Amino acid sequence: MxxxxxxxxxxxxxxxxxxxxxxxxxxxxxxxxxxxxxxxxxxxxxxxxxxxxxxxxxxxxxxxxxxxxxxxxxxxxxxxxxxEGYVEENPYVRIKVPKEQSAKEIKVFTQEEIAALLNVQGFHEQIVDIVNIAYRTGMRIGEILALKWEDVNFEQEFLMVRCTVSHCQNGVREICAPKTKASTRRIDLDKATMQMLLSMDRTGDFVFCKKDGTILSRGGICQSFKRLCKAADVSYKSFHTLRHTHASVLLAANVHPKIVQERLGHAKISTTMDTYSHLIPGMQKVAVDVFNTLC
The missing domain is CATH 1.10.150.130 (Tyrosine recombinase, N-terminal domain)
Structure with missing residues (x-):
């Protein structure tokens, strides 16, 4: 065969x-x-x-x-x-493959850059709101695009991440369950995020959508974000950098990594620590302090 x-x-x-x-x-x-x-x-x-x-x-x-x-x-x-019996021996054995490249240094936006992005004058309001919620919740872009109003609890001030948007053949967008169990999660919301959501038009199903109520394009959002960075005179970094920035803000404020893991939807805390441990202030100092107490 x-x-x-x-x-x-x-x-x-x-x-x-x-x-x-x-x-x-x-x-x-x-x-x-x-x-x-x-x-x-x-x-x-x-x-x-x-x-x-x-x-x-x-x-x-x-x-x-x-x-x-x-x-x-x-x-x-x-x-x-x-x-299935099409070959007697599997030829794919002892194949040497390149090692995975070491993780690149995590880049984040500064607070001044975030402020500039959120205060650009004359820019389409929806992309600014999308940037704001990505920064304040750490949600992935697919999770934001799949967010529905029914997922937002206005009384108790939290939202539920239940779905994500995947892009398939020929750019077709599909709403599906998150890839891991941990990605289905509750995210508590701060007052500024609640005020933003309360001020938005809630006539459609999706929090962020086109005028006809259909799902936004991931590629379109990324292109709009690139233009927003240029308009704000902020050095361009990927949209995913907003998620990294959310984590870095929390860890710099000594929020427990377990809480950061839950907000980001990582399946394991080891993923959070491997990715962001260098952002946790004072980790090395704690180790030195231990030895300073010893003879």
């Missing part, structure tokens, strides 16, 4: 257990990379050496993240081929 047919069978079965956005990412990898490279080979003709040479060659000009995505499909599709 041709490897291209194996890929089609594998993605058909795999799609039953993954989100549509993940499915389309896999399909893009299959169509752009794997079918052109190996699709015309019989699956039993593909060897470990062929796969290793392919990975090494791709590593010369593709990002590490892209290579890792390719190897995920290779690994799982050949495992599927062996399980």
């Amino acid at each position: 041709l490897y291209s047919k194996i890929l089609d069978l594998w993605i058909s079965e795999k799609s039953l257990e993954i989100r549509n956005s993940t499915k389309w990412n896999y399909i893009c990898t299959i169509n752009r990379e794997l079918k052109p490279a190996f699709g015309d080979y019989l699956v039993k003709e593909i060897t470990r050496t062929m796969l290793q040479d392919y990975i090494l060659k791709k590593s010369e000009h593709l990002k590490t993240e892209t290579i890792i995505n390719i190897t995920k499909v290779l690994s799982q599709s050949f495992k599927f081929a062996k399980q």
Whole structure:
């Protein structure tokens, strides 16, 4: 059987257990990379050496993240081929792949930059409100776009993150459950955020939407945010930086990392600590103070 047919069978079965956005990412990898490279080979003709040479060659000009995505499909599709009896031996064994690059330094906006972004005159009010809620809650952009008025509790001043917006094939937007259980969460709101929400038009289902009530585009928001940064004379950083800024503000104020984890929706506190521990003031000083008390 041709490897291209194996890929089609594998993605058909795999799609039953993954989100549509993940499915389309896999399909893009299959169509752009794997079918052109190996699709015309019989699956039993593909060897470990062929796969290793392919990975090494791709590593010369593709990002590490892209290579890792390719190897995920290779690994799982050949495992599927062996399980289904299309090959006797899995050729995807002992394949060396590039190490994941060390995490880049987290960038954040200063308080002066946040103030500038939120006080730009003559800019579309909705993007400013979106920036404000991202900064004050730490919500992901997909979670903000999926937020409905029914998710906001005005009496007890909190909101519930229940859904997110995923982008699938051809830019189609899909509302789905958050990727992890921890991402479904309650976020308590400060007075300024409550005042902003109370002042908004609540006739539609979504808190932030187009004039006809439909979901906003993630790409459109990112482009508007870039223009907002320029208008505010603020050095551009990604929209996701607002989430990092939210975490940094809390940790700098000595808010317990467990609370920050819950607000961000991280599945494990280790994720929060690995990402933001360098922002927690005085961590090294605490260690030094311990030894200062010893002989």
